[in-house]
Structure formats: C-alpha cells, structure tokens
Amino acid sequence: MSCPTSPSRRDFLKKSATVSGFALGVTLMPGIHPVSAEQTATESLSPNVFVELDADGQLHVTCHRSEMGQQIRTAIAQIIADELDADWQRVTVIQANGHPKYGDQNTDGSRSVRRNLERLRTAGATAALLLREAAAQGWQVDVSECENDNHTVHHIPSGRRADYKTLVGVAATLPIPQSDAVTLKPRSKWKFIGKVMTSVDIDDVVSGNTTFGQDVQLDNMLVAVIQRPPVMFTQPVSVDDTATRKVAGVVDVITLPKATPPAAFNPLGGVAVLAKNTWAAMQGVKALNVSWSDNAHSSYSSEQFKQTLIDTARKDGEVVRKRGDALTELENADQVIEATYYAPLLSQAPMEPPAATAHVTADSAEIWACTQTPQSTRQNVAAALKMPEEQVTVHVTLLGGGFGRKSKPDFSVEAALLAKQAGQPVKVIWRREDDIQHGYFHTVSAQHLRAVQDEAGTTTAWRHNTVFPTISSTFNASANSPSNGELRLGFIDNPFDIANMQLEKGQAENHVRIGWLRSVANVYHAFAMHAFADELAHAAKQDSRDYLLSLIGKDRHIDLAAEGAEYDNYGDPIDVYPIDTARLKNVIRRVTDLADWDQRHQQKRFLGLAAHRSFLSYAAAVVEVVVEDDGSWSIPNAYMSLDAGTVVNPGHVEAQCEGGMIYGLSCAIGQITADNGQINQSNFHNYQVARINHAPQNIHVDIVESTTPPGGVGEPPTPPFAPALANALFAATGKRIRELPIPLSLS
C-alpha cells in the first residue's frame, strides 16, 4: 500500500520543510513568516490563493485546511498537482494562515475534500491553462494543440516541450481566465487523484522534526498553565499565590476574567501562572491555594443526572418525524419490544492537549495554534483584544489530533489575553488534566426505543425518543432541547422502511460545556439504533444481517421532507447526495462478505454488524469478538466497507477507517463522570481509551470504488463500531449491552 520513497523525494521534503511553516527557528520567530500568497516573488505565477509556481518552476500548493492526521496537506497537493500535471518531486505544501480569502477553513464536518475537490481542481486547471497559453504564445501555435504533461507544456504536433519554469514569467502576465473557461481533466486522465500517495509530512514525523501547537517556541516567551474553575462559571473567591511566586522560574500570576454564560468559545477564567518554562508553570499552579465560588452547577452529579435522562426518555417526547401511526400500533400490540440505551459524556482527548502561543503588541496580534478553525480563532482573538480582525494573524501548526476539541478557539483567546497583559509572548499549555476536565464534552444521552413485530417478525412500528444536553447550550445557555443540527446526525434520517415510525426528542439541562466529537450525535444515535435493530432481529429469530437489510427495505432515495422532518443533508443538496438505501445495503453486503458472515456459526466466530450513513458517506462495520471464561474480551478482527463516493487518496481513507473504528472503540469503553459539578477523571489512568492491546488484531477495509461526488471520510467510520461491538458481544454471551461504557471484563 505504500509508495517507495525515492532519493529525490527526500530532497523535495527537505525543501518543503523550510517553507511549510513547520521548521523550527526558521518560520516561527516573530517577524519571519512562512511564505504565503501575499509574499509572492514578482517572477511567479499565482492566479489564485492556492497555487503558486515560482521562477524555478517549484509548485507551492497552499493548504487552507488544518492537518490533524487525515493527510489533507497531501490530498490538497494531489488535487492541484493533478490538474497542473505537475512533477510530484517539484511540489511543496504551504500551510495557510487564517484568512477569509480562502473560503471556509473550519476543518470539521468531514468536508475538506467534499467541499473543495472541484474548486481546487479548478485552481490547478486555471494555472495549467495559463501555462498552455504562455507556451502557445511563445511557439506561435494554437493553444488547443498544447497539453500539460509532467511539469511541461507539450506541443503535440511538433513534439516541442517547455518546462513550467520557462513559462512562469509570461504566464503571469496573461489575463486570468474565468473559472467557466477552464476545462477540468476527465477522470480517466487523473494521475494523483485516486492514488495511494505517501504523506508529504512523513519524513518529518518519523524524525521528530515537526512543530505542533505544544512545540512553538518564541524568543522571550513565557509559558502559562492555568488552574480553571472546577465547576463551570464559578470563579476564585480568594487566591493565595505566596508559594507559587516562590517557585523558581515563576514570573507572574494572573487571574483571568470570570466566564459568564453562554460558554461559547470564551476562556473559562481561572488563575494563570506564567513562568520561564513549562515545568515551573506546572509547579507554580500546583502551589496555588484558590477557593472557588459555588453556583447551580455545583450540585451536578452525573449518576443522578443519568436517571433524570432515562426517566425523560421513557416519557412522551416532542415529535420530530412521523410516518403512519406508531402510537396506535404500539397501543394495540400484544407485545412491545422496548429498551433504553445510555451513553456517557466523553472527552475527545487528542494526543496533543490544546496549546496556543500569542505575541500581542499595541496594534497587532500573532497566534500560533493547533487549531481546526483559524478563522474563528482570528475573530475571537480580535474580539477579546478589541482589535480589528485585520491586525490578527493566526498561524496554523500541525495538530496532534483534533476530533472536534480544537474547533473551539478558547485556548488561543487565553494566550492572547495573557500575552497582552504580560507584555511579552505567552504559550498556554493545557495539561492532560486540563484537557480531560475542562474541555467541550461529547454529550451524555439516554434513548428509549419501542417496537412492534407482526407474526412474520416484520417490524411494524418503531418509536424512538432521544434525550441529551445540546451543543446549542454552549452558545445559548437556556437551550435545553436537542437541536435540529444534532437530530440530523443519525436520528431524524433513520433509513428504516417501517410502516409506522415516530421519532421524538426530550429536554435536558447542561452542566458542562458541550461540543463536537468525531461524528458527534451520530455516535450515540447509531449505537442505540443498531443495537436495537439487532434486538429486533433476535426477537424475530432472523439473521441480523438479513433483518437489517429488510429493515432498510427496498432501494430508494428517502424523502424526509415528505414526513415533515427538517433535514439539511450536511449542508449539501439532497439531489446530489441523496439518502440512498441501495448504497447503505451495498456496504452491508460487502462487509459481511468480507467477514465471511454466512460461515460464522460453522466457524464458531461471534460477529456483530452495524451500518450507518453520516457526512454523506456509507459505512458498515463487522466486529468479531472472543470472550474468555473470565469475561475479558478481545477483537481478533474488525471489518469495514466504506462508500465515500470519489476518494482522493485511498490509502488515507483506509487509514481513516482503521483509526475511526478504533476511535469508536474508545467511545465504547470510556466515560466521563461528575460529582459536585466537577469532572472525576483527570488523565489516562482513569479515562479509558483504546490501547494497542485492546485494538482489533486485524482490520480489513473495503473501499467502494465510486464516481459519485465525494462524501466525508474522517467521521463516518466511527459511529457503526460501538453497536457492532455490542452486537458481537451479545452473539458471544447472550447478554445485551445497552449502556456504555462496555467494561473491559464482562464478568
């Protein structure tokens, strides 16, 4: 699956390191910035913000999305280099700062490729056309006789060739064509798109030559560690920093402004210790003696709250989608199958805890941060500093994982406020404890499901009530009902062809900051929906795969509007990206074939299945478990079939399927709890995440070849994993798992 690394490729990566903004000491000192579109040499061709060919013919591709492991820097280079028919050895990647000129830069929602493939192809094709025109002009031939070929323009009739570097000067003087005058290559001519290509950053990663947010170093910089309020929206009543100020290296102690609802992207407040190095700042924070105020959240107990959610889920909710008359069907049934599912709070816990560095002067602010969202970082920093946005520059470092946590710019605002007050650059380090206890949590949820089956085992009614504190509460403190945005994530878009269906939601208060986590509400909705579907198959005494296919029913495009459901289809048109049950069934058939599903009983293997459409892609997972006599369990094999439409780099997509499933495993075995309004977990000893010994021994990935428009990739593999695992454990033990986390020993 890998591409061999050639000697010249190594040279390319060396060059890329010096311009990509990740070479320590070169680009991160104040006043010296990565090469960017604003700083193009006069002798270069740059018809748009994504493409620059310099006088040496080097192609500099600007990546405006954040790199957090999905290899978007490589994918964007592939897309642009393809239309330019570039020599891959002569391509470098520049990381864009946060700026509106790039269009949306918020790297979440699995949309970097699906929203940018065509515009980036057009960006590359525009430069390609200008190069053809320049060559045609020089040769006095018709441009239609010229083609782009491996970093040259080739005049087909005469066989003449001109290297791009010889054309840059003339091409840069030509009028930039309108995008509708630009022809994109036919798919059959793609040479990089659709190919497995090694990450442009891999040499730097394996040699430790990377700069993440935590790694930024500026001259004269202080490091800040913050003790944040243990309960949301409380504040220090008294601060005794006597011992802190005696810690060698501690320079200052600053109390941050109190946070007030809504949480939004604002810092939480607290007491910051600024020191000459990280260790001194950490020791200084430990030496603080702070007493905190109380508020209504101080009595929050997650165990009590769980019961409240479950009670609400079992009551009547507010109807959000209705087909037929499920209530009457349930009322008249001899037997109702019902179950309550529960999933706890989770922390995204990226390997790199958040970190941001700020350098603030009277009329400028510069931020270096591992942010998924440089534009909102810019806006929020500007607002906090009461400075025009134009005076704020946000440099995006590599991200040591994001998973939604780093789409909130609160940590950059902390750095900006502290740097302003300190009068010198400040790097804010979030310790792991800060990350686990003070983040924006994946919400806790309870769901109650009821169903009726006829004598043949066909499900004739489905009623599903979902209850969870909403992400909306982060932005509107009084919001206490699941938002449409969350219901659209795997709930309201239920694909089952059941005659009577009623979907409801219930209210829940929030007591912590709620935010996005990889796949967001799809995670808990897919868990309940597909574990319950397996219960129905069992009740009907039918094969789980066959029953799931029958629940989904005939091939069709689901019309949610016809059933009164508001659905935004991840922001993309439903005619381009329909809810296509044929594609969902296809990945189910493919993944079960891959897993040898039909032979599982003869082979004495215990398999579980789930399939879920999210972010416009279709993912089906089969998990195989082995349960030992002592109740411990392991996963010898996991299988996934993914239909993400057109994919740019199948190697990256395969890696996302592997990693997305393992992230799903972590979501199934981890939990965050709270007492007295404070989070109980603090680090990896009590916040369980998947380790290598928990991970599937083998992961088998099948990517559906498709010419349909690109769907999401980073998130869709995660939701089906937990239900497939729970269903496999049921197959092995006969015990239903309706509550997460799943213990590592089932005894």
Place this chain on the structure above:
Amino acid sequence: MKLTINGKSRQYDGDPQMPLLWYLRDELHMTGTKYGCGMSLCGACTVHIDGQPTRSCTLPMAAVSGKQVTTIEGLDANHAHPLQQAWKEHNVPQCGYCQSGQIMQAASLLAKNAAPSDEEIDSHMSGNICRCGTYPRIRSAIKSASKGEVS
C-alpha cells in the same frame, strides 16, 4: 551535572527535580519528544536512557546525571533506523504526535527481541497511546522491521 544527549555532552545546572522532558523541549528546543500526560501514562515522551525506554515526563534531571540519553532526533544519524523506514513503508502516522514515542518504544523492543510475536508487541507497546488509532500499522511496521523487510 553532566549528561550526554544523542552523543553530545551537556551541562545542566537547573532544578534537579525538573523532568528531562522539559529540559529537552524548553531548554534545548528538541521538541521531537512530546508531552502527552505528564504521568508516564501515554508514552509520547519516550526516550532511551542508557538504551532503556524511559518516560521522560516523570524522570527528574537528577536521575540522568552521567547518563546517555537518546531521543527521536538521535535514534539514527540519517533518520533511517529500520523502524523509521518501516513506519514510512506502512504509512503508520496519522497526526504524528505520538509517533516519536511509539518509535522509541518499539526500538527498545527490537534491541532485545529481534523477532517479537504479536503478543510481545502488544505487551511492550501497550503503554503508548495513539488516539488516531494507528495500532494495526504499528504492529505491521514492527514486524517488517524485525524481519529486515524494509528497504
């Protein structure tokens, strides 16, 4: 106190309780060794002390006096250790943040066990967390390197 880091002699006169991690990162600006937990729970900060894999986030400077420290930057002069090559051939990294520690931990396994089994790999590597979920490729890369399959 004196110590050797990647073959280079260093003099340290600061707080003897400061963990090696922060000396590497904050004072020497060798940031290939990463901070992930500060409690020896995740392995991102793994270095070798006299050849032994060690979590630098909890190792006080007082404990490394006179020792030989190897970090990811010094694992191989050309960054072409068999594991570094295997990591590239298997496209192991996603975000890359934990990979310095993963490679250093794996290198100490191969140094004492040239052909580890899956169980031995899992046992040796279970202290190193990867939130991107690169574990299957880590296993494959270690096996490739152990078999001398890397080019």
